[in-house]
Structures are given as structure tokens and as C-alpha cells.
Amino acid sequence: MEGGGGGGGKGVPTTNYVVPLDKATGMTRPLVEILRDLNKRVPDKIIDPETNTVPWYHANRMLSFYAPGWCGEVRDVTYSDNGTVTVVYRVILRGTDGEAYREATGTAPVHEGRNDDAVAAAEEAAFCKACARFGFGLYLYHQDEIP
Numbered sequence: 001m002e003g004g005g006g007g008g009g010k011g012v013p014t015t016n017y018v019v020p021l022d023k024a025t026g027m028t029r030p031l032v033e034i035l036r037d038l039n040k041r042v043p044d045k046i047i048d049p050e051t052n053t054v055p056w057y058h059a060n061r062m063l064s065f066y067a068p069g070w071c072g073e074v075r076d077v078t079y080s081d082n083g084t085v086t087v088v089y090r091v092i093l094r095g096t097d098g099e100a101y102r103e104a105t106g107t108a109p110v111h112e113g114r115n116d117d118a119v120a121a122a123e124e125a126a127f128c129k130a131c132a133r134f135g136f137g138l139y140l141y142h143q144d145e146i147p
Helices: 031-038 056-066 115-133
Strands: 071-079 084-095 098-109
Touching: 031 056, 031 084, 031 098, 056 115, 071 115, 084 115, 098 115
Parallel strands: none
Antiparallel strands: 071 084, 084 098
16 A cells, blocks of 8 residues: 655546544444445555555545544654664554554665655555555455455
8 A cells, every 4th residue: 555646747646535524423423334345446546557556645534534533643762883774653443433553564675865755655555554454445456266
């Protein structure tokens, strides 16, 4: 579910789903309904065909659509001697019956003088993995194994 803004004209098309902005729709759904919806198949039009992943910005919008009131946070950033940075990210879903969270890590190489780009890339990977731990696009990670 990684990806980025990309470039080169071959990107993931924009979509026409709309994130609900009505505050009254906030935390009005039980977690079981939110999780059921997040485990649905991801629309093909938002999957990046080159990487077979969902870009972070689409994952963000889909979370806002299915789980209004969700939040996320960077829990840790670790620079390694081998030239990489690892970010731990937590996604928290809030429902009428409580909260649930999942954490995941993402790692990216640090290029000379470009730590911010590496942290952003690692955060993106960690965010997408944390979403997958709720079931969002999880099947994409195992699609090669499906007969």
C-alpha cells in the first residue's frame, strides 16, 4: 500500500468517492462495522498498477470514509548505523463501542542530507502496513499466493 504522488504521467487516477465531512457522522458506527468495511475489496481504480499497492493518500481517504474519527501517530523514529531509518506508526480507529489500534514499522534508506525524505517514506510504509493490519488492502500483500 505504499506509493507516492509519483510523476511521469502514469499514476493512480483520482477517484470520485467523497469523505463525509458532517461532524454528526463522527463516531456513530460500531467497530465491527468499520472493520467489516475495511476488509472489503479495494476498488481497482485506486490500486497503483505498477506496484499493486494502494497509495497512502487513498488509504487515508478510505479510512476517513469508513472510519470517521480515526487518527494516527508516529510512535518512534530510529536511525540505524546501516544507513536506514525506521518509523513505527499507530492507526487508531474510534467507534461507538470503543477504540482499536494497530502499529506497524516502515524502513527506508537515508540518502546523504535527505533525512526528511527518508522519514516520510518510512512513515508512509508504516502507515499503509498499519492499515493493512486492520484488513484494508491486506489481500494485495498475498495476491501472488491466491490460485
